[in-house]
Amino acid sequence: xxxxxxxxxxxxxxxxxxxxxxxxxxxxxxxxxxxxxxxxxxxxxxxxxxxxxxxxxxxxxxxxxxxxxxxxxxxxxxxxxxxxxxxxxxxxxxxxxxxxxxxxxxxxxxxxxxxxxxxxxxxxxxxxxxxxxxxxxxxxxx
Numbered sequence: 001x002x003x004x005x006x007x008x009x010x011x012x013x014x015x016x017x018x019x020x021x022x023x024x025x026x027x028x029x030x031x032x033x034x035x036x037x038x039x040x041x042x043x044x045x046x047x048x049x050x051x052x053x054x055x056x057x058x059x060x061x062x063x064x065x066x067x068x069x070x071x072x073x074x075x076x077x078x079x080x081x082x083x084x085x086x087x088x089x090x091x092x093x094x095x096x097x098x099x100x101x102x103x104x105x106x107x108x109x110x111x112x113x114x115x116x117x118x119x120x121x122x123x124x125x126x127x128x129x130x131x132x133x134x135x136x137x138x139x140x141x142x
């Protein structure tokens with residue numbers, strides 16, 4: 001098994017994935033089975049990875065990193081709960097809905113949240129429509 005760090009060339013999201021071999025990676029890429037889990041783009045490439053060498057110091061470092069990750073995830077979850085409670089979810093129609101609110105001066109009691117491509121966000125900013133990008137963690141529990 002081999003682990004690659006992959007990057008979506010469209011939204012610049014990075015993620016790790018396991019493959020049985022480097023040939024398997026190439027085969028899946030050629031058949032267009034590799035896609036970004038954020039924007040669904042097929043424009044995926046390998047990035048540089050450094051080998052992971054285990055030492056006693058690494059174990060302590062990893063524990064600190066794991067704790068930091070858990071704290072960050074907990075904070076993001078709190079933000080998500082706030083957003084879900086106080087904003088309307090518009091799904092993939094975020095750019096359209098944001099423009100509707102901005103240009104038609106709709107007096108909505110709640111703001112909106114949803115998904116948009118990097119290109120959509122850039123265009124909204126160019127039009128003077130303020131947006132914010134936050135990480136979104138899917139609520140997956142076993």
